[in-house]
Amino acid sequence: MSDSTFDFGPQTQVIARLAEGIPDERLGDGTPCPDYAVRHLLGHVLGLSVAFRDAARKDLGATTDTSPTLAALPDIGPGWRAELPKALDELAEAWRDPDAWTGMTRAGGVDLPGAVAAAVAADELVIHGWDLATVTGQPYAPDPAALQTSYGFLLAATQDPTRGGGIFGPVVPVPEDAPLLDRAVGLSGRDPGWKP
Numbered sequence: 001m002s003d004s005t006f007d008f009g010p011q012t013q014v015i016a017r018l019a020e021g022i023p024d025e026r027l028g029d030g031t032p033c034p035d036y037a038v039r040h041l042l043g044h045v046l047g048l049s050v051a052f053r054d055a056a057r058k059d060l061g062a063t064t065d066t067s068p069t070l071a072a073l074p075d076i077g078p079g080w081r082a083e084l085p086k087a088l089d090e091l092a093e094a095w096r097d098p099d100a101w102t103g104m105t106r107a108g109g110v111d112l113p114g115a116v117a118a119a120v121a122a123d124e125l126v127i128h129g130w131d132l133a134t135v136t137g138q139p140y141a142p143d144p145a146a147l148q149t150s151y152g153f154l155l156a157a158t159q160d161p162t163r164g165g166g167i168f169g170p171v172v173p174v175p176e177d178a179p180l181l182d183r184a185v186g187l188s189g190r191d192p193g194w195k196p
Helices: 009-020 038-057 080-094 114-136 144-158 180-187
Strands: 104-107 110-113
Touching: 009 038, 009 080, 009 114, 009 144, 038 080, 038 104, 038 114, 104 114, 110 114, 114 144, 114 180, 144 180
Parallel strands: none
Antiparallel strands: 104 110
16 A cells, blocks of 8 residues: 555545436446445445545544444435535545544544555545446546555455455456456456446
8 A cells, every 4th residue: 555645636526426427216226235226325435435534534433433334224315415525525625634644543443544544435435436437337537546545455455364355345356457447346346347
């Protein structure tokens, strides 16, 4: 993983554009995330945006303490089209503070260094951006800095023998000369060729 900081803004803007392009009639469609429809994936992205915003601010509490595996199936409320871009903007702004990247923080109920929390957040945004784009048929070009951070995080995670494979599932083999996004998607436990 890279120790350098980057601006989350370009990637959060990509996610906001993807969300804006999802018509209401697609909210019930299935996604590469087992048990998650589009609406649940959007709810997850909204929740993680708030959690990682607060992790950057070192504002620890309910939003940073809840393990995603213990939480109920995420969903969106009627105001999600305004709430999601706002939360994404706030996440990006919080990580522009150099103090966010230093010291310890918490996310998902796990204490971790600020720079590691940033890598986790980048990974979540890059991979779930791919999920949303793929299921809704939208073009997807993640921010290069966020993609590189996501790939580095996933690569390091797959080499950790205590994890037993990918973060989201067993690693899907992808050719070494495949685009970086495809390699990151494979490391996350998804098939880059997945179709709805």
